[in-house]
Amino acid sequence: MKRNMLSAAAVAVAIAAAVPAQADMLLGGTVGADAWMSSAEINDAVDGGDKTIPSFYASFEHFIPLIPNARIAYANVESDAVAFKQTDFTLYYEILDNDLVAVDVGVSLIKFGDGEYNAQGHMQTFDDEWQPAIYGNAEVGIPMTPLAVFVEGNVGSFDDTSTLDAKAGMKFTIPLVAANLNLRGGYRVMDYDFDAIHNPAGSKVKLDGFFAGVEVDF
Incomplete structure (x- = not known):
């Protein structure tokens, strides 16, 4: 009896010691922030000015196979000709995840809010708008280095609105x-x-430029 009790106690201690390590492997996520040095162009012709735009994002990943992971991103877009707040709500699955290649695929619901638009003197505000999109993220590590290249984004077309x-x-x-x-x-x-x-005057908005940021991956 004592021997069985000691064996059970040893198993319990081993399980308790293993749980934190397993939890680190089964749960994770990221938190990050970027500074985007953007240039705006309206209707393929009008210079919308240059601004540094802050953006933030966070994701949560878990071990349950059929339930998607979750991600949220926010950007306060502002230029001389257009301004709006963008929030992305994303559900995604990890298709690949190893030391060399990682691929995520999912869907996003994007909210555009507090919009102001000025094209060639025609000032207009627009109400909140929601748009669906396809989400993707691919990352390839460079062997024997701490470097990796990545591509990520949302693309969609719905109800006469196109987004990239x-x-x-x-x-x-x-x-x-x-x-x-x-x-x-x-x-x-x-x-x-x-x-x-x-x-x-039209409804096209394009912003592009370099960004730099920091991310914590836990």
Whole structure:
């Protein structure tokens, strides 16, 4: 009896010791922020000015196969000719995830809010608009280095509105005790045609430019 009790106690201690390590493997996520040095163009012709736009994002990943992971991203877009707040709500699955290649695929619901648009003197505000999109993220590590290249973004077309928001760049990973610190940089482009903007001068908005950011991957 005592021997069985000691064996059970040993198993219990081993399980308790293993749970934190397993939890680190089964749950994870990212938190990050970027500074985007963007240039705006309206209707393929009008210079919308240059602005540094802040953006933030966070994701949560788990071990349950059929339930998607979740991600949220926010950008306060502003230029001389257009301004709006963009929030992306994304559900996605990890298709691949290893030391060399990672691929995520999912769907996003994008909210555009507090919009102001000025094309050739025609000032207009537009109400909140929601748009669906396909989400994708692919990352390839460079062997024997802390570097990786990545491409990520949303693309969609619905109800006479087309959306493209994409990033491409590189990241440098610094291992920490309980997480990785990623330094990221690259190029971002937003290319939109808003049906909600009924402006006689047109409704096309394009912003592009380089970005730099920091990300914690835990």
